[in-house]
Amino acid sequence: MDKQHFFDKPGNVxxxxxxxxxVCAALFIADFVFHRHAEQTVEGWxxxxxxxxxxxxxxxxxxxxxxxxxxxxxxDYYDEKTxxxxxxxxxxxxx
Amino acid sequence: xxxxxxYLSANVLGMPWGIAPAFIFFAGAGFVALLRGWPxxxxxxxxxxxxxxxxxxxxxxxxxxYELFDYGLLMVRADTLSLLFGYLFHLAAFIGALFALQVxxxxxxxxxxxxxxxxxxxxxxxxxITLFVFWELLALTSVYLVWARRDEESxxxxxxxxxxxxxxxxxxxxxxxxxxxxxxxxxxxxIGLGSTASVLxxxxxxxxxxxxxxxxxxxxxYPAATPTGTVFLGAFTTKVAVYALARGFPGTELLVYIGAxxxxxxxxxxxxxxxxxxxxxxxxxNQIGFMVCGIGIGTALAINGAVSHAFNDVIFKGxxxxxxxxxxxxxxxxxxSDLGGLYKTMPFxxxxxxxxxxxxxxxxxxxxxxxxxxxxxxALAEGYDFIWFVLLFASAGVFHHxxxxxxxxxxxxxxxxxxTKDPPWNMLLAMVIAASICIFNGxxxxxxxxxxxxxxxxxxxTYGHVVAQLxxxxxxxLAFAWLMLTGRYPPELVSINIDVEWLYRRxxxxxxxxxxxxxSELGQEVRTSTLAQIDDIVAEVFRLHGPNGVLARNWxxxxxxxxxxxxxxxxxxxxxx
Numbered sequence: 001m002d003k004q005h006f007f008d009k010p011g012n013v014x015x016x017x018x019x020x021x022x023v024c025a026a027l028f029i030a031d032f033v034f035h036r037h038a039e040q041t042v043e044g045w046x047x048x049x050x051x052x053x054x055x056x057x058x059x060x061x062x063x064x065x066x067x068x069x070x071x072x073x074x075x076d077y078y079d080e081k082t083x084x085x086x087x088x089x090x091x092x093x094x095x
Numbered sequence: 096x097x098x099x100x101x102y103l104s105a106n107v108l109g110m111p112w113g114i115a116p117a118f119i120f121f122a123g124a125g126f127v128a129l130l131r132g133w134p135x136x137x138x139x140x141x142x143x144x145x146x147x148x149x150x151x152x153x154x155x156x157x158x159x160x161y162e163l164f165d166y167g168l169l170m171v172r173a174d175t176l177s178l179l180f181g182y183l184f185h186l187a188a189f190i191g192a193l194f195a196l197q198v199x200x201x202x203x204x205x206x207x208x209x210x211x212x213x214x215x216x217x218x219x220x221x222x223x224i225t226l227f228v229f230w231e232l233l234a235l236t237s238v239y240l241v242w243a244r245r246d247e248e249s250x251x252x253x254x255x256x257x258x259x260x261x262x263x264x265x266x267x268x269x270x271x272x273x274x275x276x277x278x279x280x281x282x283x284x285x286i287g288l289g290s291t292a293s294v295l296x297x298x299x300x301x302x303x304x305x306x307x308x309x310x311x312x313x314x315x316x317y318p319a320a321t322p323t324g325t326v327f328l329g330a331f332t333t334k335v336a337v338y339a340l341a342r343g344f345p346g347t348e349l350l351v352y353i354g355a356x357x358x359x360x361x362x363x364x365x366x367x368x369x370x371x372x373x374x375x376x377x378x379x380x381n382q383i384g385f386m387v388c389g390i391g392i393g394t395a396l397a398i399n400g401a402v403s404h405a406f407n408d409v410i411f412k413g414x415x416x417x418x419x420x421x422x423x424x425x426x427x428x429x430x431x432s433d434l435g436g437l438y439k440t441m442p443f444x445x446x447x448x449x450x451x452x453x454x455x456x457x458x459x460x461x462x463x464x465x466x467x468x469x470x471x472x473x474a475l476a477e478g479y480d481f482i483w484f485v486l487l488f489a490s491a492g493v494f495h496h497x498x499x500x501x502x503x504x505x506x507x508x509x510x511x512x513x514x515t516k517d518p519p520w521n522m523l524l525a526m527v528i529a530a531s532i533c534i535f536n537g538x539x540x541x542x543x544x545x546x547x548x549x550x551x552x553x554x555x556x557t558y559g560h561v562v563a564q565l566x567x568x569x570x571x572x573l574a575f576a577w578l579m580l581t582g583r584y585p586p587e588l589v590s591i592n593i594d595v596e597w598l599y600r601r602x603x604x605x606x607x608x609x610x611x612x613x614x615s616e617l618g619q620e621v622r623t624s625t626l627a628q629i630d631d632i633v634a635e636v637f638r639l640h641g642p643n644g645v646l647a648r649n650w651x652x653x654x655x656x657x658x659x660x661x662x663x664x665x666x667x668x669x670x671x672x
Contacts, residue, residue, distance in 0.1 A: 005439045007507060017576065024573050027566045037559040039475045040483075049566035056491040057574035064366035065585045071592040072367070078591075078600050 024050075115159050115170045116181055116219060117229065119146040120188070120212025128205045136196055139204050143189035143211070150181050157221060166281055169221025175548045176402065180218040180338045182546065183406050184211060186532070187330035187413060194417050194525035195323035206239040207327045213237075214331035218338050222281040223271035223296075226339070230267055230303075233332055234260030240324030241316050249319040255599075256316035259309075260332075263302035270295030286343040297344060304336035304387065305380050307356050311596040313380065314364075318372040318429075322420035325372060329379060329416045330409045337386045337405050346393025351474075354388025355482045357381065358489035364594065365496035369430045369587050371505055372419050375412065378455065378497040381489055382408045388486065389470040392477050395549035400469025403543055407454065407462040407536055414451035414529040415501060418444050421518040421526070422505055428513070431500075431587035436510030443517045445506040447526040454533040456498035457490065459564055462533045465540035465555045468564070472553070491571045498568075499575050504587055 006012055030036075031046045038044030123142030127135055155178070159170025173181075188211035195207060213236050216229035234257055241253035274292035275281055286293045302309045317328050344350060361377035361384075368374045382404070389401030421444050422437065423429045438445040450461070457463035467490065474483045517523060536543050544551040578584040593601070639646045 003439075007438075020569075020572070020576070024569050027562065027569055030562055031566075034558065034562075036562055037557065039472070040480065043475075043563075047566075049563045050570040052487060053491045053567040053570035054574045056488045057495050057571045058578065060362060060488075060492050060495060061366055061574070061578055061584060064363045067363055068367050068585065068588075068592070071594075072588070072590045073593055075589050075591060077593070 113153050113158060113171070114149055115216070116146055116150055116153075116185075117212040117216030119149060120208050120215060124205045124208040124212065127208060128201060131201070135201070135204065139192045139196065139208065140189070142208055143185050143192060146215075147182075147185045147189070150178070150185060153178065153181075163224065166222075166224070166275075168225050168281065170216075170225060171219045172221035172283075173219065175546070176338070176341060177218050179402060179406065179546050179548070180334065181215060183334070183409055184214050184218070184331065187211070187409050188327075190410075190413060190417075190525050190529055191323070191327045191330060193528070194326050194420070194522050196521040197519050198321070198323055200243055200321075202239055203243050203321060203324060206236055206243070207324070209236040210240070210327055210331060214335050217335045221283060223267070223274065223283050224281055226283055227264060227268050227271060230299075230335075231261060231264040233303075233335060234264065237328055237332065240328055241320045243321050243324060244319060252316045252319035255596075256312050259302060259312040263299045266295050266302070267299035270299060283342065285345065288344065288347050288349065297347075300336050300339045300343065301353075303332055304340060305333055305357070305383060306353055306387075307360060308595055310357075310361070310380050311594050314373055314376040314594065315596055317376045317379075318370050322424040326413055326416045326420055329375075329412050333379065333383055334405050334409055337383060337390070337401070340387065341390050341398060341402060345390055345398055347391055350387050350391025351479060351482055352391075354384045354386070354391055355485045355489075357384030357387055359384070359485055359492075362489060362492035362496055364592060365492075366500070367585055367592055369432055369590055371429050371431055371434070371501055372416065372423070374431075374496060374501060375415050375419060378493055379408075379412055381493055381497075382412065382455065384489065385467055385470050385486065388482065389473060392470070392473050392479065394473055394477060396469055396476065396553060397473035399544075399547040399549050399551055399553070400466055400471075400473055403540075403547055404463070404466035404470065406543060407466045407533070410529050410532045410536075411451045411454035411462055414447065414526055414533060415455065415497065417522065417526045417529065418448035418451060419501070419505065421522050424522070425515045425518055426513050430589065431504035431508075432589050434505045434511050434513070435508040436506070437513060437515070438506040439510075440513075440515050441506065441517050443523055444526070445502065447523075447530050448502050448506065450530040450533055452498045452502050454537060456494035456568060457564060458568060459537075459556070459561045460534070461537040462540075464537055464564060465543070468555055468560055469553055487567070491567055494568050494571045495575060499572060 028047055028050050031048075031050075036044070042048060120142055123138055123145075126138045127142075130138060153171075153173050155174050157169055157172050161168050161170065188208070191207060191211070192204075195203065198204070210233065213229045213232035217226055217233060220226040220229055238253050238257045238260075241249050241256060243249075270292045271281060272292075273290070273295065274286070277290055277292055286296055288294065288297060302312075305313045313333070317325050320328055340350065358381050361380040365374045365377035365381070368377060386401040386405050386408070389397040389404070391397075419429060422434065422441070425441065426434070426437070428434055454461040454463050457467045471483060471486050471490075474486060540555060544553075575584070638644055
């Protein structure tokens with residue numbers, strides 16, 4: 001039987017996540033408490049970096065997921081042998 | 096050659112001593128080729144050390160003047176810019192050699208050292224011809240690191256890599272020749288975009304720098320190389336190109352936009368890519384984008400940022416490539432869909448990989464933070480607000496795919512059931528050295544800052560910088576956690592994604608087949624009709640000369656005599672008539 005590791009226990013995962021949410025909340029609140037020097041107007045808005053980071057990543061992932069529909073191919077797409085098979089299929093299609 | 100160089104250095108410029116750094120590595124490669132066993136490994140490790148001692152005492156100045164067809168060329172131009180890349184390449188060569196120490200393939204060791212030597216030759220080259228020679232040597236020496244995997248995929252990838260790299264060199268040579276005609280000089284200084292020559296040289300640099308549309312050689316060849324070869328490959332070629340751009344095209348505005356594009360588009364690919372070393376390749380283009388952007392902005396702060404980020408990138412990207420190389424070396428797998436749960440059996444590799452991930456993500460106190468932020472600050476200072484938004488997007492994205500995805504899918508995620516152990520001591524030690532440099536440069540950046548081309552007045556650890564960066568990163572991580580926990584995150588799938596290479600690997604091949612088929616069909620027709628004609632001729636000949644042919648019959652002698660008699664009679668009649 002395999003030894004139980006840290007992340008095998010759901011309790012540990014939950015504790016880690018809770019700590020992580022805590023840090024996120026603290027960082028967000030920090031903007032309302034301390035003045036953060038900004039070079040530019042937008043950058044100086046409360047919570048700008050937090051919101052930008054979150055939205056950027058969600059958009060990135062969801063758009064990349066859509067890209068899969070156009071770009072994704074089988075592992076052996078460029079494979080020499082498979083290519084010949086594809087080629088033969090093309091020929092049969094034309095024939 | 097080495098004697099010639101040191102003779103020149105001692106006598107032409109009065110330098111006390113000094114050897115062109117490239118030749119120490121070429122000599123080392125020669126010894127490694129001849130030796131076997133522990134002496135070979137000793138030379139492999141000592142070459143960067145000896146080179147390091149040489150370069151440590153190298154003073155700013157030029158030496159190694161030589162002549163070719165009456166043109167004065169310059170082997171070594173040592174100034175703050177070339178020396179910084181020089182130090183970096185020695186460090187990278189040492190780490191790469193240590194990581195590869197257990198490899199029993201002399202060819203790879205020779206290629207690694209010769210490749211590092213070529214990179215050093217290129218950054219110290221004082222003229223375009225010397226640069227061209229080392230530019231091509233970079234391609235020729237490194238391709239073996241791809242081929243050494245010895246399978247069909249790496250053979251194909253390596254060959255494509257070689258063709259594209261050599262093409263870049265041909266553009267450089269053509270540009271240099273026209274530049275010579277235009278200006279009468281071969282010196283490699285600031286060129287700037289304008290003339291035909293400058294465009295050719297810009298393209299040559301751009302190909303090696305993996306500009307968008309020219310980037311696919313990188314994501315094609317690097318993941319196909321050996322576990323240790325990729326560590327070398329990641330360090331040199333693209334950074335030589337960054338150096339060349341910083342030398343030849345600082346302040347070229349086009350680079351700002353090219354750089355921004357480079358930071359942004361690869362991260363989409365990185366999110367859906369399954370091969371974790373290819374994920375790192377896309378993230379490499381993303382990081383080079385920051386450097387290219389900084390070079391394009393061209394202020395002292397931006398150039399300092401670009402160059403110091405090149406330094407940090409070689410080390411943290413090397414660390415990430417090493418950690419994935421260690422995974423590949425120990426498990427034989429590198430696809431995210433095959434891996435997971437390795438933290439249980441590779442705890443040290445996991446920790447070291449996380450240091451690399453934190454560094455590339457620019458976490459405060461890790462190396463990326465102190466260099467990337469210089470480029471971003473410079474972008475804002477010069478009024479490139481839109482570019483700044485793109486760079487910020489890319490910063491969040493890089494954390495997402497390189498900072499989280501790499502360690503998460505390799506070492507955590509679902510347990511793949513693979514049970515292995517940490518790699519051999521030399522691999523671990525190489526990673527520990529790289530991780531230490533990441534943390535040192537990140538926490539105490541002033542040593543790195545003191546080596547930069549311009550004096551540094553930048554203060555990385557202000558409250559604003561640190562908190563803003565932490566907010567960006569933690570909320571990017573929050574997005575990852577939310578997407579993961581709600582099942583919206585795209586799973587790792589056994590697949591590849593088509594990229595620009597589709598044009599030459601698929602469309603080009605199809606067009607080739609179509610044209611080849613048309614030609615072969617035409618040929619078939621010509622052949623058929625020709626054969627039919629030949630058949631006709633043969634049949635005719637056969638009819639006349641064959642067994643029953645008129646001209647091949649055995650006519651009886653009597654008949655012959657009769658015909659002769661008739662003939663004579665006819666002649667007689669006509670004669671007397």
